[in-house]
Amino acid sequence: MNGTRSRLVLAGIAAVALSVQVISVRAQAPAAPAAQAVPRDLKPLLTPRQSEFRLVTARYTQDRNALSGNFLGGTRGRGGAMGPAPGLEPVSPNRIARLERFDLDWQAALARLDTAKLTPAARTDLEALRAAIDANLKQLDAEAASLAQTAPLVPFAPAIVQLAEARIRIEDVNAEKAAGVVTDIAKQVGMVRARLDASLGGPAAPDALKVSKDAALRGAQAVEVLRGGLTEWFGFYNGYDPIFTWWMGMPFKKADAALQAYATFLKEKVATADSTVASTPAGAAPKIPPAPAPRFASVPDLGELLALPQDEMTDIVQRFRGTTGRGGRGGPPAAARDKAFFESWLAALRSLDFDKLSRNAQVDYLYIRKMAEQQIARLGVTLPKDPPRKADNSGITGAARGRQGLIFDLQDELIPYAPEELIALAEKEFAICEVEMKKASRELGLGDDWKRALEQMKEIHPPPGGQVAAVRDLMFEAVDYLRAKDLLTVPAVAAESLHMTMMSPERQLVNPFFLGGSQIIVSYPTDTMEYDLRMQSMRGNNTPFSHATAFHEMIPGHNLVGYIGSRFAGYRPSLGGGSPFYGEGWPLYWELQMYEIGFHDTPQKKIGALFWRMHRCARIIFSLKFHLGDWSPQECVDFLIERVGFERENAAGEVRRSFQGGYGPLYQAAYLLGGLQLRGLRHEIVDTGAMTLKAFHDEVLRQGAMPISLLRLALSPKPLTRTMSIDWKFYEQ
Numbered sequence: 001m002n003g004t005r006s007r008l009v010l011a012g013i014a015a016v017a018l019s020v021q022v023i024s025v026r027a028q029a030p031a032a033p034a035a036q037a038v039p040r041d042l043k044p045l046l047t048p049r050q051s052e053f054r055l056v057t058a059r060y061t062q063d064r065n066a067l068s069g070n071f072l073g074g075t076r077g078r079g080g081a082m083g084p085a086p087g088l089e090p091v092s093p094n095r096i097a098r099l100e101r102f103d104l105d106w107q108a109a110l111a112r113l114d115t116a117k118l119t120p121a122a123r124t125d126l127e128a129l130r131a132a133i134d135a136n137l138k139q140l141d142a143e144a145a146s147l148a149q150t151a152p153l154v155p156f157a158p159a160i161v162q163l164a165e166a167r168i169r170i171e172d173v174n175a176e177k178a179a180g181v182v183t184d185i186a187k188q189v190g191m192v193r194a195r196l197d198a199s200l201g202g203p204a205a206p207d208a209l210k211v212s213k214d215a216a217l218r219g220a221q222a223v224e225v226l227r228g229g230l231t232e233w234f235g236f237y238n239g240y241d242p243i244f245t246w247w248m249g250m251p252f253k254k255a256d257a258a259l260q261a262y263a264t265f266l267k268e269k270v271a272t273a274d275s276t277v278a279s280t281p282a283g284a285a286p287k288i289p290p291a292p293a294p295r296f297a298s299v300p301d302l303g304e305l306l307a308l309p310q311d312e313m314t315d316i317v318q319r320f321r322g323t324t325g326r327g328g329r330g331g332p333p334a335a336a337r338d339k340a341f342f343e344s345w346l347a348a349l350r351s352l353d354f355d356k357l358s359r360n361a362q363v364d365y366l367y368i369r370k371m372a373e374q375q376i377a378r379l380g381v382t383l384p385k386d387p388p389r390k391a392d393n394s395g396i397t398g399a400a401r402g403r404q405g406l407i408f409d410l411q412d413e414l415i416p417y418a419p420e421e422l423i424a425l426a427e428k429e430f431a432i433c434e435v436e437m438k439k440a441s442r443e444l445g446l447g448d449d450w451k452r453a454l455e456q457m458k459e460i461h462p463p464p465g466g467q468v469a470a471v472r473d474l475m476f477e478a479v480d481y482l483r484a485k486d487l488l489t490v491p492a493v494a495a496e497s498l499h500m501t502m503m504s505p506e507r508q509l510v511n512p513f514f515l516g517g518s519q520i521i522v523s524y525p526t527d528t529m530e531y532d533l534r535m536q537s538m539r540g541n542n543t544p545f546s547h548a549t550a551f552h553e554m555i556p557g558h559n560l561v562g563y564i565g566s567r568f569a570g571y572r573p574s575l576g577g578g579s580p581f582y583g584e585g586w587p588l589y590w591e592l593q594m595y596e597i598g599f600h601d602t603p604q605k606k607i608g609a610l611f612w613r614m615h616r617c618a619r620i621i622f623s624l625k626f627h628l629g630d631w632s633p634q635e636c637v638d639f640l641i642e643r644v645g646f647e648r649e650n651a652a653g654e655v656r657r658s659f660q661g662g663y664g665p666l667y668q669a670a671y672l673l674g675g676l677q678l679r680g681l682r683h684e685i686v687d688t689g690a691m692t693l694k695a696f697h698d699e700v701l702r703q704g705a706m707p708i709s710l711l712r713l714a715l716s717p718k719p720l721t722r723t724m725s726i727d728w729k730f731y732e733q
Contacts, residue, residue, distance in 0.1 A: 038344035041351045045319065046312040053125035054570050055305045058104055060129060062567055063298065063493040064136070065103055070497055071095030072164040072229040084192050089150060089222040090143040091229075092161050100140050100290040102298050103133050109299040113306075122306070126661040144288045146218065152209060153196075153219035153266070156188040157226055164229035167236055170472040170500050175237075179247040182230075182255045187257040200273050216271035220263045227259040239526035240502050243464030260451075263290060282592075296492035308571060312357065313364035317573040320345060327421050339379050341733055342372040353571030354722040360572045360703075362720045363713045367575045370726055374411055383408070388629045396633035396652070398659025403628055409666050413581050415673065416727045419624045422669060425731055426620035429672065430643075433614045440610065443603035447691020450607070454645045457607050458539035467524040467543075470543060471550055472500065472610075475520065478551035481599055488556060488697035489508070494563040505529050508537060508653070514546070517562055536647040544608030547600060548591055564701040575706035580667045582705040585674015588616060593682075614644045616672035623658055623668040633659060676698050677708035680730040683716065690717045 039045060062431040068074035071092040090096065099620045110130055115123055120288055151157070151297035159181050164282070192209065197207035234252045235242040357365060366472065387402025402407070406419045417425070437450035451659040462470045479495050482488060508523050523541050525534035551557055561583065591612060600606045631639070635657050642649035658668050678700070686696050696715065703714055710726045713720060 030340040038341060038348055040348055042316055042342075042348050043351060045316050046352075047310070047314045047316075048488060049119070049310060049312075050570075051121035051125045052306045052308075053122040053129070055308065056302055056569060056570065057125055057129055059300060059305065059567050060133075063491075064099065064102060066074075066493050066497045066563075067098055067298075068095060068497075069099065070165075070168055070605060071406075072161050072168070073225045076518065086226050086522035089218050089453060090147050091154070091157055091222050091225050092165065093144070093147060094161065094165060094291075096140050096144050096147070096288045097291040100137065101290070101293065103137050103140070104296070105293070105299050107133050107137075109302055118306070141287065144286075147237045147288075148286060149215060150219045153192065153211065153215070154226060155192055157222065159188075160230050161225045163586040164233045167233045168499060170468065170498075172469055173237060173241075173244060175241070175244040175247040179251045180243075182248065182251040185230075186255040186258045187249070189255070189262050194331075196265070196270050199275060200269060210275040211270060213271045213274035215272075216266045220266035220271070223259055223263040223266065227256065227263065230259070231256065232598040235464075235467075239528060240467070241522055242527065243465055245527060246488060255433045265681045285593075294492060294496070296490075296495070298492050298496075300491065303563040309358050309360065310529060311360040311364065311572040314573040317364045317368065317575065319372075321574070337375065339376055342376045344416055345372045349722075359720070360714060363710055364573065364575065365722065366720065366724070366726055367710055369722070370414070378408065378411075387627075389626075390629055390635070392632035392634040394632070394637065394655075396637075396659060398633070398658050400629050401627040401665035406627055406665060407623065409664070412576070413579060413670075414707040414726065414728070415581070416729060417731075419628060422673065423621055423624055423678075425670065426617045426669075429676075430614060430617040430621075433610050433617065437607065437610050437614075440606040451645055453603075453607055454611060457539030457544040457604060457611070458542050458647075460544055460604065461542040464525070467499065467522060467541070468502075470511070471514075471520065471546060472524050473532055474546055474550035475554050476600075478594075479555050481594075482556060485597070486694055488694055489595075489699070490560075491563065494560060495555060498559065505533075508533075513541065513650070513727075514549045514553050518558075518559065518560045520550065520553045535647045540647050540650040542608070544604045545611055546608070547605045548594070548609040548612050551594065552591060556590050557625055558583075559706075561586055561701065565704050568702050568704065571702055572704065574704070575710050579674075579705050579707055580670035580675035581677065581708055582711075583674075584667070584671045584677075585678055586700070586707065589678035589682075591616075592679050611645065613672070615640075615646075616675070618644050619658070619668035620672055622655070623665070626659065627665045674708060677730045678711075681708060681712050682713070684722050685715050685717075691715065694730050 023065065071094055073088055073091045107130070110133075113126065115126065118126065160294055163178060195207055195209040196211070198205040199210045202568075204525065230252070234248060234256075238248065238252075239245060272407050284457065345368060349365060352365065354362060354365060381404070384402050384407050387400045387405065389398075389400040403419060410419070410422075415422075432451065437453070438448045439452040441448060441450040444453050444456070446456075461467075475498055476495075479490055479498075482490050501519055501521055503515070503521045503523045505526050505528055508525075510527075513523055523537060525537040529537070553559065591609060594600065595606070595609050595613075600609045618640055622631060622639050625631040626633065636655045636658075637648075637651045640646040640654060641648055646654065657663075679702075682693075682696060685691050686693050691699070699715060700711060703711055708730070709726055712728055713726060
């Protein structure tokens with residue numbers, strides 16, 4: 001939600017905001033023109049030691065904001081303001097209680113720190129954070145008082161808050177009962193409006209309700225927040241859940257109209273009347289007690305955050321890339337990046353004592369060296385204009401990249417393989433999947449006919465209205481499994497803040513399957529879709545398939561990557577931050593890992609997981625063949641249907657998304673290739689005893705998006721040298 005905060009931001013909040021802004025400005029300010037010049041001596045550009053408290057401050061700020069978004073009226077997202085949605089009245093006592101518990105837990109954790117071990121800068125940041133938490137607790141008390149003052153104007157608020165927040169938590173809904181609640185909301189609106197109306201003009205009735213202009217305007221704001229929450233709740237289920245749709249159409253329409261008219265009435269009638277009312281005595285509002293302590297601690301290991309090493313090459317990497325931050329783009333114009341530019345950078349690197357750099361800084365050094373050498377070798381090579389694309393009548397558009405373009409793209413990702421070698425790799429992986437598919441098919445009594453087994457899986461899907469609960473349970477099953485096996489650190493706030501929305505029918509034409517990130521976006525047919533499309537959507541999003549999709553999209557997949565990435569943005573600079581080989585390879589790696597360790601414990605679940613792995617093999621094959629000019633889009637569609645077992649509409653949507661969805665030429669190949677790279681890296685690091693599996697996973701997430709070859713350098717126990725080769729034939733490992 002957008003808007004301008006109407007209240008004064010307290011000094012303590014500003015202190016934390018300033019601390020975060022220091023990091024943010026460093027990470028987002030545009031590169032100065034001087035950054036185009038290559039310095040001869042890089043030593044003066046080495047980043048001075050920063051406050052070790054910077055990551056702690058960022059963690060508190062972003063975690064508190066994430067928790068706020070779990071309640072009606074709270075901010076959504078991973079950063080920004082820490083109060084209710086800017087400019088809106090607080091409406092949820094649950095939000096106030098949860099944030100108070102969070103602040104008290106952080107207060108206690110900070111009190112346990114040994115300040116004598118902190119640098120002066122960190123002690124300053126610690127005091128700023130303490131002041132901010134104190135201010136936030138006072139702000140929560142003020143919000144509780146404000147909520148109490150507007151409560152008489154919104155007696156229906158608890159009912160709406162309960163509905164909306166149950167949806168945010170993805171709890172089951174009883175449509176018949178909810179229809180009664182919504183019907184009663186409309187009645188309560190009418191009753192409170194009648195009481196207010198009775199106070200306007202003439203002698204007041206005994207039960208008349210008088211409020212001041214300020215209270216009326218704040219009440220109107222609260223009504224708008226509540227109406228928005230009820231609308232979002234209704235839209236989530238309507239059309240996807242036939243029972244909900246049948247029960248809720250009329251009650252919601254009446255309640256929505258009543259709320260809209262009531263907000264207008266408060267602003268235009270009650271506020272303008274500006275009745276004189278007795279002021280509420282200070283401290284008269286009841287205090288909202290903090291929520292009970294959560295099962296898993298919301299405060300991370302602060303000692304671990306404080307002890308993380310710092311990267312002194314941050315500013316130098318950003319200068320070389322012509323960007324700032326963890327994933328920024330920009331830099332000198334292409335004309336400025338000539339041979340002299342890159343040769344000057346290679347010479348400048350020699351001004352640094354490589355052996356005295358930190359490990360992450362050494363990786364930065366090798367990254368700059370490799371990119372400069374690669375660009376020098378590439379200068380003078382011209383890519384063919386408009387590489388040939390095999391035409392057809394499918395109507396699927398998109399330009400081919402061409403073989404040389406693919407080679408350049410692979411070099412940028414430090415993938416030392418030709419496109420044809422990657423297609424052969426994918427065929428080999430496909431054969432492995434077929435062997436596993438046959439094993440699972442035999443367990444079902446179907447012999448080696450795995451395609452028949454696959455067709456049976458497509459018939460296993462929840463009834464209309466049941467997909468929400470099914471996907472929710474799969475998300476939390478994965479979280480529980482990760483914790484039970486101690487496979488990686490699952491932050492409590494991340495697991496507490498998993499949200500869901502439903503994908504529109506229009507969007508399903510382009511992406512027939514789930515998407516994920518800050519929330520999971522679930523594909524399932526609505527009552528507006530044609531019969532054939534409904535059946536293909538249900539068959540394509542069946543329960544065995546979903547078992548390997550939910551955790552890919554959320555934890556430990558995309559959702560956790562986003563959560564950790566935003567909180568460790570100050571840990572190290574971006575080294576090609578937009579790499580899909582990391583962004584998609586990490587969730588795919590977990591598909592491989594979860595299969596290997598037995599998460600899929602039935603033949604049905606195994607077939608669902610193997611379908612997706614075949615899908616990733618197929619993506620390498622059809623996307624590279626298309627960009628090489630060997631296959632038309634229609635041949636890609638047919639391949640998915642015949643070789644992998646896709647539904648026709650789902651196959652067309654997949655190919656359409658691949659070539660006209662704004663993705664780079666290597667994006668579809670990056671899923672499995674990135675996953676295989678990470679699996680190969682795990683063999684090198686974990687299987688040799690250099691790191692535990694949990695420590696390996698945690699550090700991969702902290703390092704952030706970059707070519708996996710560079711992750712290998714960062715995690716390897718072997719010494720690095722300034723002249724070493726960083727090429728890595730990961731598949732042979």
